[in-house]
Amino acid sequence: MLIDAHVHLDKYETDLKQALQEIRSHDIFTIAVAMDVPSYRRCREIGDECGRVLPTFGIHPRRAPEYVDRLSELSPLVEQSPAIGEIGLDFHWVKDSSQYPAQLRVLEYFLAAAHEQNKMVNLHTKGAERKILDLLERYDIQRAIVHWYSGPMDIFHALVQFGATFTVGVEVSYSETIQAIAREIPDHLLLTETDNPGGLKWLKGSIGMPRDIESVIDAVARVRNSSPELIARMVHANFLRMIEADPWLKDLRAVLSPSEA
DSSP states (O other), X not given: OEEEEEEOGGGOSTTHHHHHHHHHHTTEEEEEOOSSHHHHHHHHHHHHHOTXXXXXXXXXXXXXXXXXXXXXXXXXXXXXXXXXXXXXXXXXXXXXXXXXXXXXXXXXXXXXXXXXXXXXXXXXXXXXXXXXXXXXXXXXOSOEEEOSOOSOHHHHHHHHXXXXXXXXXXXXXXXXXXXXXXXXXXXXXXXXXXXXXXHHHHHHSSOOOXXXXXXXXXXXXXXXTOOHHHXXXXXXXXXXXXXXXXXXSTTHHHHHSGGGO
């Protein structure tokens, strides 16, 4: 079974049926991250249609100003969600620095909940990598997925020492920076993602589909001097290890067991 650890399934419109067909036919376990309350509700509906989809709740940093004064309303959804994402900070694409305090407050709300409830988190870190690391340490987050890392290498190495896992996505086929990071990720901390449908669209202008995870795996194998089969097995094993003692994700172990892969 392949692992796509960061996808926005709610963003598929007319392509959703095809996307779910690809998830089934290519045997892709898919973490569907949310950007806000409506996207989480849609992800849950999609998850009800497909057992290979894990819907997770989070507030993307770009949405933080809309929710910063409504955090108490989010508690039932946080408690319901088996993992948390997409959350984080964005001090790069978000140019208006007046929004940064709201991003921080929302992120800290989710990290506190993740610590208390022992949940995995899926993180956006663009332009705020050092602050993210500081907060992971402060809140003692044991299982963090750092999505599409492209920041400074010294902070990358500090995150490695902390024990964060890293997704490599569709940009690995086009960017020397991402290829360098993909080479540096320790075997036991490597995951794969597409961030589709928007990941490939942002890079190439075409809507990304679940089967693109196979191209990611092929490219990761090339830059790591490995084979696609070994990379796929490594990522699968890494994700299984992440959830092996997770009380919220215990039912996934049967879905992801080697006999089902």
